[in-house]
Amino acid sequence: MPDRVPEPARTTGRPPAATGSEGTARPGEGSPQEAALREWARGGGPLAVRARVVLLAGAGLRDAEIARRLGVSRQTVGTWRHRWQSAGLAGLEQRPRTGRPVTVDEAEVVTRALLAPGGSGASRAIARELGLSHATVAAVRRRWNLADGPRVPTRPPLPGADVWVMGVYADADRAVLLAGTRGAASPDTAAPAAAAIVIGEDVLAGLSRALEGLRPAAADRPPRASSADLAAFLAEAAARHPDIALHAVTLWDTAAGGAAGRDPAPYTVGPGRTVTAHLLPAGAAWRSFVTAMAALDSTRHPESSRRVYLDLVAALGRDGGPVRWLRESVAGHLRPAPQPAAEAAGPAPAAASGVNQIDLGSFNECVVIESVRLSGTITRGEIAHRTGLTQQSVSRIARSLIDRGILVEDAQRRATSGKPRTPVRLRGTAAHALGLHIDPEVLTATVIDLDGAIVCTCTRPVDAAAAPGEFVAQVVALGREALAKAQGSVPEEGFLGIGVAVPGPVDIASGTVLGPPLLSAWNDLPLLYLLKDHFPCPVIIEKDSLAAAAGERWIGRDRRARDFAYLYLGTGVGSGLYLNGDLYRGVSANAGEFGQLCAIALGRTGPDGRPQMVPECNPPVSVPEFAARRGLPASAPVRGSTAAYREVGRAAAAGDGAARAALREVAGAVGRGALGLVDLLDIDLIVLGGPFFTEDTADYYLAEIRRVVNDFPTARRLRRVEVEPSVLSAEAAAVGAASTIFHATFTPRLRTRDRI
Structure with missing residues (x-):
């Protein structure tokens, strides 16, 4: 082996090539990479051989010559030359060899x-x-039994395969991960299927970083904290989660040092209630154990979504005192809810147990259905022309859809030449869906068919202070009432599912309502999974404004076959966006928080810089208040109620100046927010609807918003923005919620999301 590396060959005339004879990239002369290679080559060991391989290849030598000079095989030369070419210096560095290391996490x-x-x-x-x-x-x-249902090998092992992460406690001396398990499985209680949505490596990486600073160094540790804090935390957890067996896994304890001579003693948290104690598995570090439990929880339970662990990361990063994080209750839907005697006595309505029998076999079938839906009636040739599909493909797909009862043939059209053409249309009775709209004042249930025709509607007033269990019972009863009322018109095989429209924000992954305005009693309510216990059919949960946009697109047909923004005037103003042929939901499915945009447009921010809740974005409250401020005498209706709002609308229709001015003021503020949407998205259609877009008030909203979005945009010379009333009725959100079922089933989308 030579004691020095030869210099690259020098030639005259043509400059040397950038790669060696085998295609190896040459290190730049005088570059840091070349300096590192020469430093390695002067040393000993495997790195010296690898560096010499690269340097000799860069000098123009072939593999056989390099192998002969260095006394290695040609395969070795080729290996390190290719690793240099693909990864540079990193490709030459020592890589871990397979085999059992000293410790395995x-x-x-x-x-x-x-x-x-x-x-x-x-x-x-x-x-x-x-x-x-x-x-x-x-x-x-x-x-860990990952194939058949995880079994966490703590000491002692956690019982059962259905494990939840329920909380974390940490002070300067100890840290505990609180896990929850269900009771022993019974024939009626099957283990849950694996969730389709997992937490994601980005959230786990953030959790791991947050855990790094959790355990203070010995020099920074204050005097030992009282064990009463941990006991109080466990007692609070037991009270919040009475239906789940709790297990405290010690992550570290400076007094005990995490030693495991025998099984630790359980914690007593109340009369007849204990929390079992566990130590870490022998082969797991505490930080990686927490992330493993989070990954296990999220892959088993859709409720354990990114939001839950983002909340945990925020709690770990909060300064001041011990970490005390408990998640919201998850036990409400773990066991079948008790049925009222009347329901238990007889079977549920047939449609309530329906399943989606319409199984569309291809994207092209959805394309054909979309073309038919938008047109109303259309011939096969026109479908082929609009979609770009061949005539033969359209004929085959149309025949299949006719045989399954989704399409029907209409009366023949006489052609100028050739045989008459037979158009097709959707068969409205081929499919039905139930829409549930949850509003702070009223519950609405609507059954619609595939054409958007309303089969029946039921409403029920809401007590915003009702307990979650009572509230869910009201929703279920109203849904069953609507299905029973529509039973004669809805065949079981054509009932596709239930759409639920709720005020935002909402965690779509877990179906959890996250503290909607004016509904504080329903904070962090796992509504989707509570409803699934009562309705054994597909259920979708959606923000009310997005649901209304879906209904507008579905029922509006060709009038809404373009991008638009839907402004939903309810108890609060929200927006739904239909862009590029699909609902735009955003990363968290909470796009359309119009009140924030409106506050920024009006310059309404608090001392902390946060956008304020502007009163103009709550029409039933602001319109009566503004009218009263201008001198409109109020009669009996309660301040801020639907009745008060409708009274102002009637006064405006009768010519009252104060009522008209109040409506224009609110409409102008909403228009400022709409202006932001128009400029941001470059759209030319805004649709207005919702329960407070009434016949008496519609003209004021339409005129004022139309003026603002056309007079003030930056690109006003290039477009004219149309502001139109919704094609939906006052039950826009309920009809839209049902339409989300049709949208998920029939709309052709290249980017799909498993929603039902």
């Missing part, structure tokens, strides 16, 4: 396996990533 293996579930291929990928053998990874997966 089982929790890290479990986290990787949960984020990339699969068979042996996933295990091999995990082994390569972590530098372990495939056998080691497979053994960890068996130990």
Whole structure:
């Protein structure tokens, strides 16, 4: 082996090539990379050989000559030359070899396996990533029983495969992860299926970073905290989650040091109630154990969504005192809800147990249905012309849809030449859906058919202070009432499901309503899964403004076959966006928070810079107040009620100046927010609807908003923005909620989301 690396060959005339004879990239002369390679080459060991391979290849030598000079095989030369070419210096550095290391962090293996579930291929990928053998990874997966239902091997093991993360407690001396398990499974209580949505590596990485600063160094640790704080935390957890068995897993304890001589004693948290104590698995570090439990929880339970763990990350990063994080109740839907005697005595309405029997086999079928829906009636040739499908494909798809009862043929049209053409249209009675709208003042249930025709509507007043259990019972009773009322018109095989429209914000992944304005009693209510206990059919939950936009698009047909923004005037003003052929929901499915945009447009911010809740974005409150301020005498209606709002509308229709001025003021403020939408999205259609877009008030909103969005936009010379009333009735959100079922079933979308 030569004691120095030869200099690159020098030639005259043509400059040397940038790569060696085998295509190897040459290190730049005098570059830091070349300096590092020469430093490695002067040293000893494997790095010296690899560096010499690259330098000799860069000098123009072929693999055979390099192998002869360095006394290695040609395969070795080719390996390191290719690694240099693909990854540079990093490709030459020492890589972990497969095989069992000194210690294996089982929790890290479990986290990787949960984020990339699969068979042996996933295990091999995990082994390569972590530098372990495939056998080691497979053994960890068996130990945690990931294939058949996880079994967490704490000391003692957590019972059962259905494990939740319920809370975290940490002070300067100890940290505890609170887990929850369900009772022993019974024939009526099947283990939940794996969730379609997992927490994501980005959230787990944030959780891991937040955990790093959780345990203070010994020098920074204050005197030992009282164990009463932990006891109070566990007692609060037991009170909040009475139906779940709780388990406190000690992450660390400076007094006990995490030692495990025997099973730790349980914590007594009340009469007849204990929290069992557990120690970490022998092969898991505490930080990776927490992330593994989060990944396990999120892959088993849709309720354990990103939001839950983002809340935990925020709690861990909060300064001041011990960490005390408890999640909201998750036990409400774990066992079947008791049925009223009247319901238990007989079967539920047939449609309530319906399933989606309309199984569309291809994207092209949805394209054909969309063309028919937008046109009303259309011939096969026109479908082919509009969609770009061949005539043969359209004829085959149309025949299949006719045979399944989704399309019907209409009266023949006489053609100028050739045989008469037979148009097709949707068969309205082929499918039905139930829409539920939850408003702070009223519950609405509407059954509609595929054409958007309302089969029946039921309403019920709401007590905003009702307990969550009572409220859910009211929603269920109203839904069953509507289905029973429509039973004669809705065949079981054509009932597609239930759409639920709720005030935002809402966690779509878990179906949880997150503290809507004016409904504080329903904060963090897992509504979707509570309703699924009562209705064994597909259920979708959506923000009310987005649901209204979906209904507008579906029922508006060709009048809404373009981008538009729907302004929903309810108890609050929201917006729904229909862009590029689909609802725009945003990352968290909460797009359309119009009140924030309106506050910014009006310059209404608080001392902390946060946009204020502007009164103009709550029409039933602001319109009567503004009218009274201008001198309109109020009669009996309660201030801020629907009745008071409607009284102002009637006064405006009768010519009262104060009522008209109040409506114009509110409409102008809403128009300022609409102006932001127009400029931001470059749209030319705004649709107004909702329960407070009434016949008496409609002209004021239409005129004022139309003026603002056309007089003030930056690109006003390039477009004319149309402001139109909704095609939907006052039950816009309920009809829209039902339409979301049709939208999810029939609308052709390249980017789909498993919603039902």
